Amino acid sequence: MIPELNELANLVSGFPGIGQKSATRIAFHLLKQSDRYINNLIDTIAKFHKNMQFCPECGALKNRELGCELCSDARDHSILCVVEQPSDAFTIEISGDYHGIYHVLMGCLSPLDGIGPNDIRLKELEARIRNKDIVKEIVVATNPSLEGNATANYIAEEFKNISGLKISRIAMGLAIGSQLEFSDSKIISQSIKNRTLILEGN
Numbered sequence: 001m002i003p004e005l006n007e008l009a010n011l012v013s014g015f016p017g018i019g020q021k022s023a024t025r026i027a028f029h030l031l032k033q034s035d036r037y038i039n040n041l042i043d044t045i046a047k048f049h050k051n052m053q054f055c056p057e058c059g060a061l062k063n064r065e066l067g068c069e070l071c072s073d074a075r076d077h078s079i080l081c082v083v084e085q086p087s088d089a090f091t092i093e094i095s096g097d098y099h100g101i102y103h104v105l106m107g108c109l110s111p112l113d114g115i116g117p118n119d120i121r122l123k124e125l126e127a128r129i130r131n132k133d134i135v136k137e138i139v140v141a142t143n144p145s146l147e148g149n150a151t152a153n154y155i156a157e158e159f160k161n162i163s164g165l166k167i168s169r170i171a172m173g174l175a176i177g178s179q180l181e182f183s184d185s186k187i188i189s190q191s192i193k194n195r196t197l198i199l200e201g202n
Contacts, residue, residue, distance in 0.1 A: 057128075059104030059121060060089045076100045081139040081192075082125065082155060084108050084148065092141065095188040100139070103128060108142055108151040117154065129159060137166040139195055168195040 005027055013023035030038065052061055055068040062068040070089060079100035083089050089102045107120040117123075129135055140155055142148035156167050170192055 054086060054104070058089075058102045059086060059106060059124075060102055061086045070102050077134045078136045079139060080128070080135050080137070081141050083141045084143055084151075088141065088143075092188055092192065095192065098139075098192050105142070105151070108145075108147045109154055110147045110150075120151075122155075122158070125155070126158070129162060129165070136164060137168060139168050139170065139192070141170045141192075166197060168197050170195050 005024070008027045008030070009020060009023040011023075012018055012026050013020050015023075018026070030041075033041075051064055053064050054060065055062045055071060057071050058068060060068060060070045062070075070093070076099050080103055081089070081092065081098060081100055082103050082105060083092070084105055084107060086104050089104060092098050092102075103121070103125050105120040105122065105125070107115060109115060109117065109120070129138070138155065138159065140152040142151045152169055159165060159167060
């Protein structure tokens with residue numbers, strides 16, 4: 001393979017959901033574009049990388065120069081939705097039916113992959129819950145996978161002794177093994193509305 005093509009395809013194949021064949025097609029597609037398009041693409045990627053960051057509080061995506069919209073005082077801070085990835089919070093926001101705050105774990109528990117409680121943002125979640133009396137309900141919105149369910153069960157067990165705290169799980173209108181970021185906004189909306197209680201606060 002041509003070295004330049006191989007190098008670009010290898011970089012693109014590192015994107016989620018992009019295999020080597022798709023990466024090669026994308027490389028050929030880019031080759032057909034104008035210099036103006038390519039320069040605009042490069043500038044946009046550089047600007048995005050420079051200006052965006054993950055919120056140190058909730059873990060969602062935010063502009064470096066602005067406050068986090070998902071942590072703003074305009075939101076309901078009594079309900080906290082726990083998700084695996086920043087893209088999951090974005091997906092739930094599109095549904096338009098959730099107005100609480102978020103906590104992004106940056107992963108989920110997966111013992112087979114060597115990912116334990118200390119490898120994701122569970123300590124940060126505990127600190128947010130225990131240091132603030134505002135949160136009255138945790139909505140666990142991890143993916144409906146073996147790892148996502150294990151993470152949900154861990155959270156329920158870890159925080160079961162906190163007085164007055166309810167823990168719920170999004171309804172399983174989502175197919176087993178599916179991911180939130182690829183789900184329809186209507187399904188997400190119903191999953192949030194029809195969440196089931198895991199633990200009733202004392």
